[in-house]
Amino acid sequence: MPAYRDESGNKTWYCRFYYTNEMSFREFFELYKRDRKPRIRENTWRTKEAIVNQKIFPYIGDLMLNDISDVTIIQWQNELMKIKDKSGKNYSPTHLRTIHAQLSSILNHACRYYNLKTNVARDFGSMGEKEADEMxxxxxxxxxxxxxxxxxxxxxxxxxxxxYWCGLRMGELLALTKEKFDFERHTLKIDESLQRIDGKNVITASKTKKV
Known part of the structure; x- marks a missing residue:
């Protein structure tokens, strides 16, 4: 299969017509990471990557993309629904749905840009529930x-x-500076958020559009 190795010795694929025929899910995720990580907030990406590493790779990481079937999805879902946390509770329905959504988004990327014929995770259907418990x-x-x-x-x-009155997230509050306040116009600019990453405070763009 056409490929080359980068400076770190990692295999890098470059012929899109071969991706889904000869790549494992684990290999494709590296390609997905290259495409998507620069477009996603650091904390959001870390959450996504943790789900993939802990909840997807152990079950289907070494399968070829074209070998992921409906049976693969149902067996994977069944295994996740049996897992219990430290307190002895199963994953919540909303968490199960979030895990499934991560797999589906990766396969959807393969379908949209790299010629995977079908997204079996999407076609088979999700698990869990969309709505969280009542707050x-x-x-x-x-x-x-x-x-x-x-x-x-x-x-x-x-x-x-x-x-309370502005509906700020905690990170948005902690990222405020005096320059964000316009006392003449009675406005407050919310366009940044403080995140804790690797033990350091990092200012990132706000999760929602500027207000």
Missing amino acids: LFGTKDEYERFVEAIKDKPESFYAFELL
């Missing part, structure tokens, strides 16, 4: 009682005011 939210009255109790602590008071 409990405090009422406005509860928040006002809470904030009243901390109004003598200015830093905490204004931090919670921003979180």
Whole structure:
């Protein structure tokens, strides 16, 4: 198969018509990583990669892409649904669905750009549930009682005011600087988020569009 090795000695494929015929899932993921990682936030990519390493590679990593079948998917799903965490609980339905979505997105990339004939993960169907468990939210009255109790602590008071009334994520709050505040126009620019990566604080683009 046409290929060459980069400076690290890793095999690099370059003829797209051969990818899905002669590549394992593990090999294709390196290609997917090359294509997608530069376009995804660092923390988001790390989550995706951890799921692949821990929940997909052990089961289908060494299978050729064209050998991943409906039977492969159902057996893989069944194995994941049996796994229990440290507290003895099975993975939540939403977590199972997230794991399946990662596999499906990788195979979809292979179909869209590298001639894989079909995405069996998508065609077979997902596992788990789309909606998360019901979340409990405090009422406005509860928040006002809470904030009243901390109004003598200015830093905490204004931090919670921003979180509550502006709908900020914690990382977005921690990335704020004085330049983000326009007191003449009464606006606040939210376009960055603080992430903890490898023990270091890193400023990244906000998860959502600038507001």
